[in-house]
Amino acid sequence: MTKTAIIGSTSFLASYLIAELENDNHELTLFSRQKRNEKHHFVPFSYPESIPNLDVFLEFDIVIFAAAGGVQSSKKYSLDEIYQLNAFLPITIANYLDANNFKGKFITFGSYFEIGAQESLRKFNEKEVALSDYDVPNHYCLSKRLLTRFVNDSLSKINHFHVILPSIYGKNENQNRLIPYLIERLEHKKELELTAGTQIRQFLHIKDVCSFIMILCNKNVENGIYNLASDTQNLVKDVVELIFKYFNKDHNNVLGKAKRQDESMQVILLDNKKAKDLGWKATISLEDGILDYFNK
Numbered sequence: 001m002t003k004t005a006i007i008g009s010t011s012f013l014a015s016y017l018i019a020e021l022e023n024d025n026h027e028l029t030l031f032s033r034q035k036r037n038e039k040h041h042f043v044p045f046s047y048p049e050s051i052p053n054l055d056v057f058l059e060f061d062i063v064i065f066a067a068a069g070g071v072q073s074s075k076k077y078s079l080d081e082i083y084q085l086n087a088f089l090p091i092t093i094a095n096y097l098d099a100n101n102f103k104g105k106f107i108t109f110g111s112y113f114e115i116g117a118q119e120s121l122r123k124f125n126e127k128e129v130a131l132s133d134y135d136v137p138n139h140y141c142l143s144k145r146l147l148t149r150f151v152n153d154s155l156s157k158i159n160h161f162h163v164i165l166p167s168i169y170g171k172n173e174n175q176n177r178l179i180p181y182l183i184e185r186l187e188h189k190k191e192l193e194l195t196a197g198t199q200i201r202q203f204l205h206i207k208d209v210c211s212f213i214m215i216l217c218n219k220n221v222e223n224g225i226y227n228l229a230s231d232t233q234n235l236v237k238d239v240v241e242l243i244f245k246y247f248n249k250d251h252n253n254v255l256g257k258a259k260r261q262d263e264s265m266q267v268i269l270l271d272n273k274k275a276k277d278l279g280w281k282a283t284i285s286l287e288d289g290i291l292d293y294f295n296k
Contacts, residue, residue, distance in 0.1 A: 002217070005060045007031040007045060007093075008067025008085075012173045013109070013206065017064065020210045024217070029060070032067075047084050054096040061104045062217055063097070065090045068109070070140035071174075079139055086143035091150050098156040107216060110164040112202070112229070114145040117264040121200070123271035126225040127152070129164055137264050151225055159223045161216050163209075166229045166270055170206030171292050178236070182243045183293055193258040197237025200267045202229040205284035212280045221278060229270040230282040242290055 004021055006014050009030035018037065021028060030037055031045035031052065044050040045067070057063050069077040069085035077085075090108045097106055115124055116134025124132065130152035136142050151162040169179050185192050212228055215221065237255055244251035272282075 002026045002062060003029070003060045004062040004217075005029045005031060005057060005064065007063070007065045010034060010036055011066045011068065012170070013168070013209065014064075014066040015172065016170065016206045016210050017066065017213060020214055021217075024214065026062075026217075047081055047089065051089075054093060057093060057097060058100055058102060062107065063093070063104065064107045064213070065093065066109065070138070070143070082139050083143045083146070086140065087146040087150070090147055094150075094154070094156055094158065094160055098158045102158050105159045105161060105216065107161045107163065107213065108147060108151070110148040110162055110225075111141070111144045112164055112166050112227075112268045112270050113141045113262065113265065114148055114164070115265070115268050116141065117266075119266045121267055121269070123229075123269040124227075125271040126164065126227055126274060129227065129270070130225060135264070137262065148225065161221070161223055162225045163212065163216075164225060164227045164270060165209065166202040166204050166268075168204050168206050168209055169289060171295075173206070178239060179243065179290060179293060182240065186243065186247045186249065192254045194240060194254050194256070195236065195258050195260050195263055196256040197235055197240055198266065199236045199263060200233055200269065201236060202233050202269060203239065203286050203289070204228060204230050204282055205289040208282040208284055211283075212275055212278075215278055215280055219278070226275050226278075227270040227272050228275055228280075229272045230286075231272070232286070233269055234286065239286065239290075242287060246290075246294065 004026040008014055009032040029041040029043060031043045033046040035042045043052055045052060067085050070082040094106055115129055115132045116136045118134045130148050151160060173180060175184060209228060240251045
């Protein structure tokens with residue numbers, strides 16, 4: 001049985017990973033602020049109140065760092081929390097594992113928002129994401145960029161896999177994210193505030209993310225950075241239109257009423273060739289993924 005630790009086990013990503021790993025004969029230990037799963041071992045983890053002794057991670061075959069700070073603007077984090085959770089804590093753990101001859105796998109996550117403000121319709125490969133110096137709009141993007149740069153330039157000898165994620169989505173995600181926000185507002189006939197929706201993005205279902213993590217867990221894979229993304233790209237307003245069609249409503253009169261920081265990043269696209277070379281591909285279309293939100 002594979003002994004696996006998940007740091008930040010109450011996150012959206014971790015909730016789906018737990019289900020996948022349970023079905024793949026993993027003995028799970030969950031690190032988080034609150035115990036929400038009675039089936040698995042639990043260790044309190046929160047910054048700065050409760051950081052376990054790093055020795056505990058040496059006993060695992062796989063350590064997954066799924067904690068993050070500042071992803072949602074609606075939840076307030078201090079600058080210290082944002083940089084610790086998104087960069088310095090995973091770097092500290094990676095260095096500790098390396099110093100203690102860790103033979104397992106360490107998995108962390110980045111975001112394609114690290115690329116920053118640019119408008120060319122090209123897909124960035126892993127090296128280009130890691131070395132991007134385009135302006136970023138907030139500390140979340142900058143902190144994630146620091147971790148990716150560390151992995152790219154790392155002197156560590158451990159098996160460290162760093163996965164750059166696009167816009168991930170799926171049922172039970174944070175209610176302030178685009179798709180559940182739209183659905184909740186339309187279902188309850190509430191006023192909507194949306195940008196013009198001209199940003200070009202890649203949307204990837206959370207289950208397709210998990211299928212790649214399972215490849216990392218189960219196969220002998222070269223360590224380093226891996227971009228994940230679907231082969232399709234969409235205007236944000238395309239997503240809005242799909243959801244409005246489900247409610248038989250016109251979306252055009254609600255666009256352009258709001259401003260968001262990510263509007264400065266008009267085009268953000270990832271080249272997924274490296275992940276696809278491992279046999280991975282996205283299998284859930286945006287249309288099917290959105291329909292799943294309506295399945296009770």
